[in-house]
Structures are given as C-alpha cells and as structure tokens.
Amino acid sequence: MGGTDDFQIYFYTGHKGRYGHEFFRFEIDKYGTLKYANNSNYRRDSIIQKTLQLSPTLINEIQRIIKDSEIMHEDSSKWPHQDENGRLQLEIEMNGQSINIETAKISSLADTLSTEDPEGLRVLYYLIQDFKCIILSIISLHFKIKPIA
Secondary structure (H helix, E strand, O other): OOOOOOOEEEEEEEEEEOOEEEEEEEEEOOOOEEEEEEEOOHHHOOOEEEEEEOOHHHHHHHHHHHHHHOHHHOOHHHOOOOEOOEEEEEEEEEOOEEEEEEEEOOOOOHHHHOOOOHHHHHHHHHHHHHHHHHHHHHHHHHOOOOOOO
C-alpha cells in the first residue's frame, strides 16, 4: 500500500470534567512507533502510557482501513466544534495527503445524527471505532500480564 515514509497518525479524544482531564490518545509516527496514553482519574486511576513498534504488515492494514473509510476526502467544516463534552482530534498524513480534523467529542453514533453532515461524521465515528479496536487489541496482546501458556 505504501510504506511508512509519509505515514503518521495522531488521535486524541478527551474532556475536562468531574475527575479532571480524562483522555484517550495515540500516535503512530513515520517509523511505525505507536505511543498510547489513556488517562482516567476515576477512583484515582493513574495515566497508562505504552510505546511499541508496529510491524510493516500492521501499518499496511491501518493504511488500508484509512483508505477504505475515505476519511481523507471528508470536509469537516460543517462538523460541530469543541464543546463542554470535550473534543476529538485526528491528524493523518498518508500518500502525500494530510487531513487535520478537530470536532466535538463523539460518544455514540446518535451524536452524529443531529449535525449538518451526519454522513461525514458517521465515517469518522466508524474509523475511530476501528482504530480503538486495533490499538487496544495490540496493547492488550503486547503487554499481557499473564502470558498464555
């Protein structure tokens, strides 16, 4: 699909509320390094930070998911701006194209329905769900506390 020379992702979603600054963030740099952070102060939890190296096969799969989503062709100008519920930020550089999206935090698919561009936000919502699934699966497998015997 394309190598990692011009491939980078930065994703952040979070808010400041009753338990302080809570967020989920990850980035994949051009070298295939995944940096993950998750901060929830609920019950005084501390920030979780992990760093690991992704294989070229996994990078290619993430690039395929991005390409298939067609997020690079979306126009976020009609999407809601950050509000008291938080914000969502997504930056992608891939194959000479880049996109920088900053919008209100999307907690569920229902949040996309009452906007000026529900179809575009639906594309973003499903892409983010795919990212979260992949990233959390990788983190879980890579940092398993009790290895499978």
